[in-house]
Amino acid sequence: MTALDLSVRDLVVTGEGGRVLLRVDALDVPGGTRLGIRGPSGAGKSTLLHALAGLLRPASGAVRWGGTDIAALGDAARARFRRETVGLVFQDFLLFEELSALGNAALAAAWSGAPRRAAIAGGAASMLDHLGLSGHARRSVASFSGGERQRVAVSRALAGNPPVLLADEPTASLDRASADRLIEDLAGLSAARGMTLVAVSHDAALHARMDRVIDVVDGAIRKAG
Helix, strand or coil: CCCCCEEEEEEEEECHHHCEEEEEEEEEECCCCEEEEECCCCCCHHHHHHHHHCCCCCCEEEEEECCEEHHHCCHHHHHHHHHHHEEEECCCCCCCCCCEHHHHHCHHHHHCCHHHHHHHHHHHHHHHHHCCCHHHCCCEHHHCCHHHHHHHHHHHHHCCCCCEEEEECCCCCCCHHHHHHHHHHHHHHHHHHCCEEEEECCCHHHHCCCCEEEEEECCEEEEEC
16 A cells, blocks of 8 residues: 555635635645644535545545545546545544444445455444454444444454555544543554554544644644644
8 A cells, every 4th residue: 555645725615605615725744654633624625525425526726645636536536546545534423223233334245346346344333343342243232332333433444454544533423531542452453553543522632633633724724834
């Protein structure tokens, strides 16, 4: 896996009626960096993360991962890039209640060719084991605690060994002990794999483990540290 540099230039994201939701003149993140994004609610943090993931198309500007400007790709190409390159962890887990932990963690295999399908399934089982859930891999996630659900979500994000991991408020739904464990998992795994990690969070403990933290206020990056 090769770490991917991130380069954002002249990014503008608009909402209903053309209202500007986010404007980023320039942001450069070397591959393998752990970047934290913080700021008040509604400031544009999640909008920035979704633009970096290719989950939304900006009105203008470039979002380059390595040599690929995902803002210039069509919907199908962006979806394919995201499946192959980006692991996503959401605040609300977004798990399928009727599936087991392994079924959720290996979900991306359903949209992959045979060789990659096997690799994702193996990666999902390995991640569940690493995160302490191997004994519960066949259980439905409907019976899981919040901390267990988030570990399944992390296993799903990392099953395909992506070079980029994006996390949106990953500790917000967790108690302090579960949050601290997840922070250690995210920081440790991203460092060990040389991944580029970008995490939106209000959690100071998470930001303390990042290499760099930026503030987003009123739809713009106000300070970089």
